[in-house]
Amino acid sequence: xxxxxxxxxxxxxxxxxxxxxxxxxxxxxxxxxxxxxxxxxxxxxxxxxxxxxxxxxxxxxxxxxxxxxxxxxxxxxxxxxxxxxxxxxxxxxxxxxxxxxxxxxxxxxxxxxxxxxxxxxxxxxxxxxxxxxxxxxxxxxxxxxxxxxxxxxxxxxxxxxxxxxxxxxxxxxxxxxxxxxxxxxxxxxxxxxxxxxxxxxxx
Amino acid sequence: xxxxxxxxxxxxxxxxxxxxxxxxxxxxxxxxxxxxxxxxxxxxxxxxxxxxxxxxxxxxxxxxxxxxxxxxxxxxxxxxxxxxxxxxxxxxxxxxxxxxxxxxxxxxxxxxxxxxxxxxxxxxxxxxxxxxxxxxxxxxxxxxxxxxxxxxxxxxxxxxxxxxxxxxxxxxxxxxxxxxxxxxxxxxxxxxxxxxxxxxxxx
Numbered sequence: 001x002x003x004x005x006x007x008x009x010x011x012x013x014x015x016x017x018x019x020x021x022x023x024x025x026x027x028x029x030x031x032x033x034x035x036x037x038x039x040x041x042x043x044x045x046x047x048x049x050x051x052x053x054x055x056x057x058x059x060x061x062x063x064x065x066x067x068x069x070x071x072x073x074x075x076x077x078x079x080x081x082x083x084x085x086x087x088x089x090x091x092x093x094x095x096x097x098x099x100x101x102x103x104x105x106x107x108x109x110x111x112x113x114x115x116x117x118x119x120x121x122x123x124x125x126x127x128x129x130x131x132x133x134x135x136x137x138x139x140x141x142x143x144x145x146x147x148x149x150x151x152x153x154x155x156x157x158x159x160x161x162x163x164x165x166x167x168x169x170x171x172x173x174x175x176x177x178x179x180x181x182x183x184x185x186x187x188x189x190x191x192x193x194x195x196x197x198x199x200x201x202x203x
Numbered sequence: 204x205x206x207x208x209x210x211x212x213x214x215x216x217x218x219x220x221x222x223x224x225x226x227x228x229x230x231x232x233x234x235x236x237x238x239x240x241x242x243x244x245x246x247x248x249x250x251x252x253x254x255x256x257x258x259x260x261x262x263x264x265x266x267x268x269x270x271x272x273x274x275x276x277x278x279x280x281x282x283x284x285x286x287x288x289x290x291x292x293x294x295x296x297x298x299x300x301x302x303x304x305x306x307x308x309x310x311x312x313x314x315x316x317x318x319x320x321x322x323x324x325x326x327x328x329x330x331x332x333x334x335x336x337x338x339x340x341x342x343x344x345x346x347x348x349x350x351x352x353x354x355x356x357x358x359x360x361x362x363x364x365x366x367x368x369x370x371x372x373x374x375x376x377x378x379x380x381x382x383x384x385x386x387x388x389x390x391x392x393x394x395x396x397x398x399x400x401x402x403x404x405x406x
Contacts, residue, residue: 024320026229108319115381116311116319117227129382157398161391164379168392171378172371178318179332188364189371195360196399203406 009047012037017058020113021106025055025120052123055114059125062110063132070136077143084146085201091143092166092194099187107183108174137163147201155200162197169193212250215240220261223316224309228258228323255326258317262328265313266335273339280346287349288404294346295369295397302390310386311377340366350404358403365400372396 006014015037019028030051034044048054077091111129114120140163148154173189209217218240222231233254237247251257280294314332317323343366351357376392 022321024227024229024322026227027320027322107321111382112315112378113319115378116316117230118225118310119227119230121381126382126384130384133379133382155398155402157395157402158391161395164388165372165375165392165395168375168379169368169371170375172368172373172375175315175318175374176336176367176371178324179314179329179336181329181333185367188361189368192360192364192368195358196403199358199360199403199406200399203402 008037008039008043012039012044012047012054013058013061016054017062017110018106020058021108021110024113025117030054052120055120055125056123056128058110059114059128063128066132067135070139074139074143084143084150088143088147088201089194089198091140092190092197095166095170096187096190096194099190100184103177103183103186108178109171112171112174133164133167136167139163140166151201157200166193211240211242211246215242215247215250215257216261216264219257220265220313221309223261224311224313227316228320233257255323258323258328259326259331261313262317262331266331269335270338273342277342277346287346287353291346291350291404292397292401294343295393295400298369298373299390299393299397302393303387306380306386306389311381312374315374315377336367336370339370342366343369354404360403368396 012033016028016033019033019036030044033054034041048057073091073094076094077087081087081090111132114125115129120126137160141159144159144162148159169189169192170186173186176185176189177183215236219231219236222236222239233247236257237244251260276294276297279297280290284290284293314335317328318332323329340363344362347362347365351362372392372395373389376389379388379392380386
């Protein structure tokens with residue numbers, strides 16, 4: 001029985017995710033993942049053929065959680081607002097309200113750590129992340145198009161690019177937090193995005 | 204005489220910058236920097252005591268170029284526009300117009316590569332990057348405040364946070380380009396920012 005009751009594979013992934021987000025992928029030796037997850041080299045390589053296989057599994061798990069987060073936020077915004085303009089604004093506001101809790105939980109984003117190393121981007125992790133990006137883009141762009149349709153004169157900003165700007169704001173804000181050592185920038189940047197979207201849609 | 208006429212230290216830095224942006228810092232062995240810059244181990248360690256010293260020198264040089272870029276863009280926007288609202292919009296448009304050339308030159312940003320590795324953030328590079336962030340924030344926020352003052356009813360968005368959103372857009376867009384393999388996202392995201400700022404200031 002593992003110490004905390006979690007199956008070994010999940011325990012390895014949780015520890016590896018934290019270490020990779022904190023330190024980077026190349027700067028995280030497999031030995032450290034093994035030691036901090038209280039497992040053995042044998043058990044590690046039973047679950048993961050290689051460090052690259054670990055990277056793919058980390059991104060798989062992170063993408064699934066990310067898309068789950070999207071679905072919950074869409075459902076909440078949908079349930080709370082019939083007005084498509086207010087729905088888009090409430091959707092962005094959800095992330096703004098969760099920002100401090102997010103930054104208390106993790107210091108940065110796995111996507112940043114994985115994508116800054118070309119060797120990892122080239123073994124399939126970039127495709128996994130691109131699938132998450134497209135999932136967010138399609139869902140959010142659909143909401144934005146409904147809001148545009150409800151306005152007397154629709155804005156000219158491309159809905160897909162505006163939808164991507166949520167991902168861009170998250171990733172850029174993670175980096176702003178890291179460079180300044182101030183995790184409140186995540187909330188402040190999501191607030192800027194929400195206020196800009198309000199100014200665009202409530203004009 | 205070095206092969207391309209550039210002093211050895213500069214040649215090492217240029218090669219290292221390209222390799223670190225492409226592959227990450229830990230994933231860039233000193234041996235590869237030495238080989239690709241056509242120098243020797245002795246010459247490398249004459250200029251840099253350690254790999255960490257190389258990281259600090261890389262960030263120093265990148266920050267200086269980044270702040271030089273800011274100054275030129277400020278001077279251009281200032282020279283072209285007396286109207287403080289149009290000046291802010293023109294300032295963002297400059298980066299939008301330069302985006303494709305930027306992405307042809309470099310595949311990502313040194314700040315991303317350096318900040319995703321905590322060991323590097325902790326040896327002083329985060330402070331260097333934070334100084335660049337604050338340089339941009341102060342200059343851009345001052346321009347935004349002048350634009351707000353020229354409006355009948357000033358927007359409520361915090362000028363400093365809106366100024367930071369330019370850095371956030373750059374960094375997030377670099378990551379969007381890397382994840383999708385499509386470098387045109389840099390231009391498209393800077394365009395979204397410019398259009399959002401137009402909508403805010405020209406209402």
